[in-house]
Amino acid sequence: MGKTWRTAAAVVPLAGVAVWAAWHRDLLAAGGRDLLAADRAWLLAALAATALGWVAVAVARQGTVLEPLPAGRLLATQFAATAANQLTPAGIGAGAVNLRFLRGCGLPLARTSAALALYSLAESVGRVTLLAAMLLAFPHALRVHGLVPDRGTLEVAAVALALAVAAAAGTVLAVGPLRRLAGGFLATALADARSLHLRPARALALWGGSLAFPALQAAGLVAVAHALALPVPPAHVAIAYLAATCLAAGIPTPGGVGSVDAALGLALVAAGAPAGAATSAVLGYRIITAWLPLLPAALTLGALVRRRVV
Template sequence: MSLLPLDGPPGPLPAAAPASVTAGSLPAPAPCAAIADPQPTGGHRAAAGPPRFLTRIGRPARRLLTLLPVLLIGVWAVLDWRALYDGTARLATADPWWLLVGLFYTCLGWISASVVRQGALPERLPPGLLVASQFAAGAANHVLPASLGAHAVTLRFLQGQGIPLARATASLALYALVRPIAKTLVLLGFLVTLPGLLRLGELVPDGRMLFLPAVAAGLGLGVTLLLVTVVRPLRRPAARFVRTALTDARRLHTMPSRILALWGGAAAAPLLQASVIHAVGSSLGMTLSWAQVAFAYLAASTAVGSVPAPGGIGPIDAAMVFTLAVYGVPVSLGTAVLIGYRVLTVWLPLLPGVLCMSALVHRKVL
């Protein structure tokens, strides 16, 4: 093997290949050339993206999902037009300034729900998108019973933010558990601090009224335990869910900011709802104090809160009219107050909430 001298003149450059050389006369590539540029296999094509037919199906499905809530709300408005009309007619004679106060408390309710959702997760969520998701979840909550719509929207939002399914589901369970506990603590606080102002003997439900919530809670717990015991494939996911929920709950309760957000927001939620009712009642001439209205709402929602109605509409309204009547409010005025309350908290934000949900779906946030 010869070495070129470092200080000698450079040798002649190789001559260029003639233009007449055809592709067939070129030397065959080395065997390693085939390795450098491998042919795409089926696995490589799958990793590049979904097949075209799935993309074609997915786009119309996403558009249909965007428009479906609007169609559902339209059907609901047609079926329940009388409540919407009566509430609007009664609110036309109300004091508009008190109605603005009620609308302000309604907006604070969405912020309160966002604070509780953030308190149920160690990770920090984007505040703007979180509030928008809860605004959309409020619209979905009035379509499906037992808060299923709100939980479904929130679960989809958390997964879009990179939260694993098990931890997102655990946060929803913690949210659903903390809210009734915080409401009960607030109710007990009213009983301790204001025993003379509140008509406790007439508002405390008897054993027959407590029968329905007890039966509902017992059936829910019994069915869950039966499914986990009988259906063997559910045991491992259920055990994983319990471990994740307990781990996250212990971690959250070592973070003061999350404790304040979780329990403070959950305690503020029923008080904000009661504030909306008090503002609507004041606009229509109701003379009850805020403490009486708040206790009436806490008692009514606690007594019939387990009834699976969309957004609590129906059972809570009937119980609230009864509790207001205990304080001397005429049934017609109490009914008008509850209709106005539903217009402010359900009908007025319903269409903007649905449009917000459609926008979040279109942007792939949900």
């Protein structure tokens, strides 16, 4: 029974990739045509930045636990998580793959969950910090007039978000089992975070990797923009990427398809790119960073499942 389950689990990512590719075949074809006419050297640079991004994620994941993790399997897991992420919203797929990996390394569930939460927090802080620093250096990079909601809409959204957070917190506090579960999780997470930050190597891995990952992703978009001769300064392209991904994080879709694409397109237009050129850059970037690695990532995920790594 266990062997049958693992065989089925190894096939699921490939089936998901096939369905996804069939569903998005028109987008893939359009982006592929644009890339055929692009500068190959810059496209290779974008591929290199993407590959280094998986290394950065692996380093950051190591920084979330005190125990040394097997480096090769850790890196392979981050690459495999690319396939899982394309089929689930809000990074749930990557979280599930890493949960299985850490559990397989012998970490208890409470500490594994704390490690996943710490990574998500550090990655978000790193992305927002980079965006804030670049906006301070280039305050006029984005011309957002007409591209963002008016003040009244933003205030209503802020109130709705505050009410949702308050309702969730009230539910947790009101229900005894949830309160005890949340309390135990927070105690474990805080204890682990404190221990990790007493180890300079772990703290450097966590925050260095969390800053390097979005920086490398932004560099990949800059390289694609160069390949397609997009008439926008590199720093402005990087800011557009960071702003778009921060915005799209609030609209979880499988693999970011739709939310990330739309946000990237709008951000590039706000940075000064013509709408048609911005669309080509977004399609080219998504092909290189997400769609091209999808099949090998799914094969890797299947192999890791069969070998009981995840």
